[in-house]
Amino acid sequence: MTQEIHGSVADGFEAVREEFAALVASERPDYEGQLCAYVHGRRVVDLWAGDGADAQSLYGVFSSTKGAAHLVVALLMQDGTLEPDRKVTYYWPEFAAEGKGTLTLRDLVAHRAGLVGLDSGFTAQELTDDRVVAERLADQRPFWRPGTAFGYHALVIGALTGEVVRRATGHTLQEVYEERVRAPYGLDFFLGLPAALEPRFRSVQPMAPTATQQALLDLAPTGPHTLASIAFNQHVPDPVDIADYANSRAVRAKGPASAGGVAAARGLAGMYAAAISEVDGRPPLLKPDTVAEVGQIHSVGYDLVARAHKSYGLGFQATADTWHPFLGAGSFGHSGAGGSQAFADPRSGLAYGYTRRRMAFPGGAAPENERLVSAVHKAALAA
Known part of the structure; x- marks a missing residue:
């Protein structure tokens, strides 16, 4: 039995509804997800499907959380509260341990610190608390010489940048995000x-x-002490x-800034719309120069x-290079392990958000985002 599609699309975006309906029809009977998009600050797509779901249903969005975390960092850089080319130790002196003293905030935010985890790992309780994670990482020797290479700081980047935010403002990253x-x-x-x-x-x-998918997983290079194993604890x-992790109330309550966020597609898309566009009479959160800098590779x-290959x-x-090459240069956002994706394409004025309840193979942005983003983008360009 095909699930009913709920919600609405603006004139000119009917093809997006058709693409979403085709997705739902091709998925498992228990599919549940949401799709939302804004163009130049106007909501043009607002769709959902799933038994018991609605537009206000909230989902664990894993690493899509990093988009919110780094919007806070961008705002503070724009204000001058944070200066990207200062050393991290200017804000956080203890960070200098084990040869990390020369690393700049710019390199930290760009996943160049080499501090992807701990040799000894974290407990489940520690991973709920960004301040504890940051305190333990301050003493960790980096896994590559800081600034010379990059690698995804999957579970810790929000704690690291969050500690800089806390030292500079006296407030947690989560508090600044909530207020601003x-x-x-x-x-x-x-x-x-x-x-x-x-x-x-x-x-x-x-x-x-x-x-077939399990066979691919079994072929993936794994080991108990690889860099990837350490990064994902x-x-x-x-x-x-x-x-x-996402189903833990402790995680949801504290909202660790790397992967502990909870959102609806409306929230994901709405945040990126607010970042680049006027929304409900409010000016964009980010000025054009800041938009260009955060989207610069x-x-x-x-x-x-x-x-x-990542960017x-x-x-x-860097959404266009990492995920969808048809998007405009300077597009920026983040995906999440459960399948969520969210981004802004400043050149077309598009802000996009997608959530789903069941985790998608193989992790990261669910494969269906490719066709959904393509449909939305084409409609946005024609609008």
């Missing part, structure tokens, strides 16, 4: 989900790979399952953790 971004726009994108909103959270459903005796090439701007993924 989420609350003013009423965004359904939380770094710290209030208990009163817990009924809106839809628990993450683990990925169920097909036999899989080298500890009892590693946390990624779905269990800072790290590109072989990612030592992902073992693949990063200032904390954000």
Whole structure:
């Protein structure tokens, strides 16, 4: 039985609804997800499907959280509160241990610190608390000479940049985000989900790979002490399952800035719309020079953790190079392990957000984003 598609699209975006409906029809019967897009600050796509889901349902968005974290960093750089080319130790003196004293904030945010995890790993409880993660990392020897290469700081980048934010402002990154971004726009994108909103959270459903997909996973190079294992904290005796991480109330309550965010597609797209466009009479959060700087590629090439070609701007993924080459140069955003994706394309004025409940193979932005983004982008260019 084909699921019903809910929501609406603006004139000219009918093809997006058709593409979303085709996706839902091709998915498992229990598919649940949301799609939202803005163009020049106007919401033009607002769709969802799934038994019991609605536009306000909230999902664990894993690393799409990093987009919110680094929007905060961008705002503070724009204000002059943070200076990207200062050494991290200017804000956080203890960071100098083990040869990290020369690293700049710009290199830290661009995944160039070589500080992807701990030799001994973190406990599940430690991973809920960014301040604890940062304190432990301050004493860790980097896994490559800082600034000479880059690799995805999957579970720790938000704690590292968050500690700089806390030292510079006296407030946590989550507090700055709430005050300057989420609350003013009423965004359904939380770094710290209030208990009163817990009924809106839809628990993450683990990925169920097909036999072919499992065979591919089995062929992937793994080992208990690889850089990837350390970065994803899989080298500890009892590693946390990624779905269990998002389903933990402790994680949702504290909103770790690397991967602990909770959002609806409206919240994801709305945040990026607010970043680059006038929304509801409010001016864009980011000035044109800041938009250009955060979208400028800072790290590109072989990612030592992902073992693949990747591109990063200032904390954000360079979306056009990493995911969708048809997007405009300078597009920036982030994907999440559960399949979510969100970004801004300043050249077309597009802001995009997608969530899904069941984790998608093989992780990161779900494959269907390719056709959904393409449909939205084509409609945006024609609008």
